Amino acid sequence: MAGSQPVGGGGPLPATVSNASESTGEQSTVKDSTTSSNPAAETTTKKKKRMRQKQGDPLQTDNSTASSEESSNKAASKLTPQMADSLLEMNPALRGELGTLDKSKAREMLKKMNISDLLTGMSIGGKNQKDMASYKFWQTQPVPRFDEKADDPKPDGPITIIDPEQVAKEPEPLLEGFEWCELDLNKEEELKEVYELLTYHYVEDGNAMFRFKYSKSFFNWALKPPGWLGKWHIGVRATKSRKLVASIFGIPVHLRIRDVDLKATEINFLCIHKKLRSKRLAPLLIKEVTRRCYLAGIYQAIYTAGVVLPKPVGTCRYFHRPLDWLKLYDVGFSPLPPGSTKARMITRNQVATKTSTPGWRQMRSEDIEAVRDLLQRYLSKFQMTQNFSTEEIEHWLLDKSADEHDVRTVWSYVVEAAETGKITDMVSFYCLESSVIKNEGKTDGSETVKAAYLFYYASETAFAEKEKGYKERLKGLIGDALVEAKKARFDVFNALTLHDNPLFLEDLKFGAGDGQLHYYLYNYRTQPISGGVNKENMPDASEKGRRGIGMVLL
Structure with missing residues (x-):
């Protein structure tokens, strides 16, 4: 990967606000530490950046900050009709905002916008803004x-x-005062460092209300699947203090893209x-994980970003099913719809107290081969998905800490x-909590939002002629998961529009979020793959619309 791929990263926080940071799609909405709404501060910032350029700051070589806004606007004004249509097609939320205009007027409005807003913008309002250096960086990548x-x-x-002989044997140098390191997640102290870095510096929603709260067990689950390599767990430390200040992780995955295995x-x-968001570390991290993958003979990657x-x-949309609506309302996640009442919303979002599918039980070790075959x-019905080995099924679906409820990561049924004793269906979901920033320090349960994310599922009824009975079966299975x-x-309970989710999302009272999750392939070209949404950015229940993306990235 001759230099790149950005973060994957699960999905948006419960508030479903898409995330961005630095200059390559790193998942966080925290503003760059050099940014300010104060004109004087901005002037000071520009002077500092120009001074760094004069002094030869190695991390500023492709960032022409003095004229970035001007060049951005020039680039936007040169958008061809085809490019404008492509941007709208790839950005459902932006398309929704301009959807009432005819194409010519929408194109003219796009030309007046800053190109960085177009490339990152889930909205015109400035959310997820990025600088032109980001676009320039990706122009250098395959x-x-x-x-x-x-x-x-x-x-x-x-x-x-890629010619393996041409791959650099050593990493690019970092800014003075920082150095590369490999992160050993088998060491408790280093696992704790990763936990603290991501807990306080990873993804926050746009209003700084929620922040992902990863557990140590989640990292062991997400980053140590069969075949994992320590050299793909990369960090940056401050040389003097030894403090971990940046990270990027890669894990091996066996993809199938249409008929091609990769x-x-x-x-x-x-x-x-x-505090280091202005140092342009993200491109260097991406280049370094790319270099290490190339040296291992892996030349493609997959990642997601908001x-x-x-x-x-392809692009999916997030949907959310409240399980404790009153708590979600109290912490600022769920609004009270106009004309409704709290009591009505609580009643509306109730779920059954018992499962209804005969034969429903927790998955056990003896189910692994049957589950793998079914899954x-x-x-195989989807255009882009993952091929699982027996060992991977065991890792991803059977939680080794299932008896320790406070650290449990995945639930499988x-x-x-x-x-006959045959396994006819399977369903799984995983846990990812978010801190409620305004309530941090409390211990009454209001300090976190506990979110379940729909993972993988499968049912024999999916193979019935014309999918007879499949939709009702799926609604029953996911209802039991709720x-x-x-x-x-x-x-x-969160779910994307991938797999066959469009068949049940609205019927099971999942509400549409404002977060999109974009899937990216690095150093691999293929025609667009459906993410399960239609032109109105709502679930597409047609077989063609929902048989595109079949892969869940954490």
């Missing part, structure tokens, strides 16, 4: 471009053929300390037919 002609599709395959890397947890980068292969057959999540004291 990723599809926005201005590629849709009527002249290139064949699927690698964008750049060994690739899943990139996640690109995080930079808030911002628009060049160029998504792989189901995933199967349905066993009473007459029951289990409620019993485990989750506050909200």
